[in-house]
Every structure is written in structure tokens, then in C-alpha cells.
Amino acid sequence: MTTQLSTRSGLTLSVRAASEADEAALAAFFDSVSDEDRRFRFFAAAEHVSHEQLDPLIHADHFQSESFLAFDTASGDLVASALLACDKAMDTGEIAVSIRSDYKGKGVGWALLDFLGQEARTRGLRRVIAIEARDNHAAIELEREKGFVPEPFEDDLSLVILSKSFR
């Protein structure tokens, strides 16, 4: 199933679940994400996302976890990856979004956060969380604008946990 989303910059995104067939495209996509954004996504510095790291993104069970791919409808290019991964109790879902460098600042993150929030509600989750590096100001700012509340992450000074409750 493909969902069409419109961003505030007028971009149209086609969003669908990822499958095994998407591995090569996803690997190429992460190569087009900036080094820093790749670090923010995986908290790892490797320049290429390995087969092992991609595995959970192409083998989601489509309920407890879902890995979405967002394509620019006009060009057909893969421009973002968005993951919703929930705990077993289906109480809390963690989200993580990566956007291709040249598609940042076009409202893609904004649209995908709304989309993931909707997916979370559909699953009956109580809340969604995002775990961000403290120096990822852009993501923290965006999530705050979307109603996420930041808190320290355990006693780890380098991270922030942002959460948004639905009930």
C-alpha cells in the first residue's frame, strides 16, 4: 500500500513499507545522507551502512515494527527512511527518520513525523519516542515543534529522549 503525502514546500511523497528487494536502494540512500545525519540515525560513524544494519529495515514484521520508504513522487527517487519500532507491549514506539541531504528543508521530516504519529495511533500506542544525539539540534527542534517533550536520557549526557503521548 502506498500513501501519498504532501509537504509544506509542495513536494509530494509516495510512502510505502520496505521489503527485502529494497536493500540495494536503501544502501545507496544511506550513502546519500550526510555523514553527520548517518551518525545521528545509527549513533555510529561508519561511512556505509552495512548489510547487517540494513537487515531490520527490510525485514520489519509490519506491525510491531514498520520500516517506511518515502519516494519523491515526481522523480521516483528514494528520499527518506522512516522507522516505527514498538515494544512488545505495544505501549511505546520509537521513531527514527533519515532524509537525503538535498531533500532537507523541504518539509519531509515534518510530513513523516505526522505520518509516523498516525501509524502509532492506528496501532493503539500510548506514546512515541525519539532518541536523539544532543547535538542534533535540527531534529530536536522539529520534534519539539511537533509536540514532543525533551528529557534527559538516563544519565547519558550525549542523548536526549523526546516523547509525545497520545493518551
Added chain:
Amino acid sequence: MSEAYLRAWRESIDHPAAFWGKAAEAIDWIVPPASTYDETQGWFAGGTLNTCYNCVDRHVAAGRGEAIALSYDSPVTDVVQQFSYARLQDEVGRVAAMLVALGVGKGDRVILYMPMIPQTVFVMLACARIGAIHSVVFGGFAPLELAKRIDDAAPKVLLTASCGIEGARTIAYKPMVDEALTLALHQVDRVVVFQRERLAADLAAPRDLDWAALREQTAADPVPAPAELAASDPLYILYTSGTTGTPKGVVRENGGHAVALAWSMANIYGIGAGDPFWAASDVGWVVGHSYIVYAPLLVGATTVLFEGKPIGTPDPGTFWRVMTRHRVQTFFTAPTAIRAVRKEDPDATFLKDIGTGDCRVIFLAGERADPDTIAWLEEKSGLPVIDHWWQTELGWPGVATCFALGDVRRKRGSAGFPVPGYRFEILGDDGQPVPQGQSGAVAIKAPLAPGAFRTLWNNQAGYDKNFAGFPGYYETGDAGHFDAEGFLNIMGRTDDIINVAGHRLSTGQMEQIVAEQDGVAECAVIGADDPIKGMIPVAFVVARAGAGSERELHARVIAAVRAELGAVAALKTAYIVPSLPKTRSGKILRNLLRKIINGEDYTTPPTIEDPAVPALLEAAVRG
């Protein structure tokens, strides 16, 4: 006892133009600055000066030519040599003539890959004299790292020595330079090699030139006059680790640098003309640039250039011996050096035998000084031991106890108080100051004090990023808090930079190298606590299915980091583990790895994807 400090800090914040305008009087300007600060041109806009003139010539002109400028002490080669200001002027003049003969002029870059010998200081000052921009690369960096710096700085010439002396080892420099130049895309016109007695280097004509021969050939050339440079003209580029593999070229400007360093000698370290000062660091790092070379010479003091190690050259008494021999009044070293001395000589028997001579105070920086180390040193030396905090980007201390302003307040574990010129704020994730006592991001109100960087070489965007996170502030990358008494406590980095034995390294850079090795599925390199070095990097590696022997993978990973980054990386431990602790979205819980390796208590975060992983890691680490 802290009134003078408080007055100075308040004045620097409320009336920065008056404060720094007065400080600028310590510098001989060719044209005095038109304004103290200008948004576009930075500090001391319109002013022209020459840093070499201020470090050397003016002291000779003032009749202090016979005063000792530089004391070189090399315990391994058993050489102690003193250079008066007049002799220093002569030596610097000869090297400046050599550079000019090679076609080096204002704005040209010159890379130094040199050990701790007087010639290194001569070259730095000679570059400053003619307006060339030097970039000193620490000798512990591997050829690939040197090559990256060569490509970024695009130097006209490279100066090196046949070897460096690292404790008992003699490190051949020239083969590393040759390899770096093979790897680099940019090619230098000339490589000038200073041949040391201990080891001769092979020279390949026409690129390579012998230092002594070039000096001979240019002996009759006139000494180049000090170039008139704008306050904003770059003095040097110093590369430092960024969060990813590309080193950041911190650009230091002549004007603010000279003013800030001269101010710091008088008001923090308590050193003036004729006073011996010793920073036991390496000229390849910012402490070496600022406090071995420029600051002591700017104020006409005597600087000690020590080519030895805290221990093993020949024993843990070497610091006290050098300190007394040169009648050092203020000593500056890294906590790791003191920990190394303490380990070898826990009862400080050498210190008791030799004493600390005329030394009045010991400053520590490079990484956080643990309270235990400070307590040991204060007890054994009977001297105040002041931890202080700064960064390559700043070029001089941002947090300290301003000893020379009569302030001796200190609290073990804290870095002290904001230095005049710096307004610190602890910011929350919303960018707003947090209530006192709460931890947050340590930020400094813009504009930064004189001497701090105003750009990165070839990377203005990288510079701007430091100010983008919290508009109006420079983000230090450290987290910390102010306590009720106003002490600033630096708690740790908010990124992947670690300090290993006072050397700033990026775990991300090591991680990139490890991830590229055959058989590595995933990896994380983190900083683990170390009783001597403060921190050491440790790798956790998940092997790819069918990767073969774990022992070979381990050896491959360690060797790759050493080959690509150099001995400075100090990565000696890699654990081959079944998996890494991650959140459900696949983000590595790096702090959990840190706690496990440090043997600290931890609770398994509810956000972890697989709660069984920490126990597996414990088993791998504890064997």
C-alpha cells in the same frame, strides 16, 4: 582574594572594548587598531602588527638581547641548550631567509612535521615573520593523516627532521613524509630536512633539500623584515579532530592571538619578562603553539622546550629536575603526565629529593583532572594545582582560576571560573539557560574572546555550525554545570571526541576505519576510563558471518587504525562481540558500552531492543 578577578571579568563583559583595548597596549602595533571589535573584521580591526617582531625583535630592541628566550632540554640526547633573544632573532632570521629563498611569501602555507627541537620554534616564528601560515602536524600522526592535512592546507613547502625521539624510541620522520606525499593529491615544491645526529634521512633531489646546506646557501641573504600583517591575517592553521574523519583546520589570527596570550601570561599564569615558564606539551598541539612558543615569547619570558617524557627519560624525576634546572616559576602539564609520574613514583621520592625549585603554581589541562590526582600533586609538591579548561578552537583558557589576579579558589574536579572575555551559559535542549546547578550544554556567548578562531580553513560552513545549534552562542561540545559557588564543572563531551593522554581524538574517525575492515559487520569505538591516560579508545566489533578467526580480525582492526591514524590513536583493545546494544530503531547505546567496559553499575534501559545483550557484552569484556 577574588575581587581583582571578579572586577576583570565584569569589566570584560560589560565594557569589552575598553578591556581589550587596554590589553592590546601590551602589543607593539605597526598601525594601532581602529576599533577593538568589528563584526566583519573581528578583533582589533584596522590594526597591523607582526607576531614574530612582538615575540623576538622588540625584546632585543629593548636591550634584552642577552635574556634567555628558549631553554631546550632533551634528556634522551643529553642536550641542554639555551638561546638568548638575540640568538633567537638570528636563528629565526636565517630560517626566514631560507623560506624566502624557496619562494615562500605572505599567505603561503608551510607544513611542519617536526619533533620537539629548537628548529621547530625557529620555523614557526620565521613563518610569522614573513606572513606565511604555518601548520604544525603532530609527529604521532600516520602518513594518511599528514596527507589529509597537506591536501587541505596546500602548502608550498614542508619542513621536517630526520627523526623524532619518543622516550627510548627513535622515530624516522622522513619515510612518513615520503609516504604522505605519495598519498596526497597536493604536491609541495620542496621538502626541507633537518638532519639529526641520531638518524640520517635519505634525500631525493630535486624535491628534498638539506636544511644545513640551504642555510649555508642563503647565509648571505638579508634577514627578511617583519611583514606588516592585518590583525585578521592568519598566523597558523592547526588541525584538530572533528566528529567525523575530516580534520578541522582551526585558523588563528595574528591580532587577537597576540593580545589574548599576552593578557593570559600576566593575569592567569603570572609570568612576565625574564620569568621562566614551562608548558610540558608538544608543539604539535594547541598548548604547545600557545604556551611553549608564542605566549612566553610575547611577554619576554623564558620558555622551556622539553624533548622528553614524564617517565622513562630517564626516570619519574625528570619533571622536577627540569623544573629546578631552569628555575621554572609556573609549570603547565596534562593530568595524564602526573598520573604516569605517580604510578612510577607513588611516594614522590624523586620530588622530595629534587624539589620544585622556584615553582609557585602548577596548571593542568588537556583532559579533566581527577580530584585524586590533584590531591596527590598538591600534597607532594606543596604547590597550588590549578585545573583549567580550554579548546584548540579557543587557543587559550576559557575556564580557569586566575592565579595571577590573586585568585586561588579552586575545587577539585572543577575547571574553575570563566576567564575574563568569556561569558558562559549552560543551555537546555530548548536553547534556554538552565537554573544554576542543572547540567546542560556548555556554551559561550558570541562573539568569542580575542584569540579564538573565527573560521576553519576551507570550511566556513563547518565553523558556522558551531554557532548554529544555539543562536548567539558557541557550542563547546561539552556538557556541564555551574555550582552554587560559581565553579564550572565540565562533565564530558556531548559528541564522540575523547581525550587520550591529553590528545584530542575522534572515536568516530576510528570507527570509520574499523568498519571498513573485512569481516566487520558493525562496530563501535568508545572512550573507556584509563588510570593513566584518562581515557583510551576501545572497539566493540560484531564479526560478519564467516569472517574467520577472531584473533586475526582483532589484529586486523588494531593494525588498520594504527596504520591510518597513527600511533597517537592508541587503540589497543577490540572486543569481538555477538551484538551491540541498540535501541529499537537501531541506535547504538554507546553509554551502556562505556559503563560495561568501565565496570560501572548500569540499568538496562527500557528502550533497548534486546535486553540480553548487556550480559553478553559483560561476558565478552570480563572473559
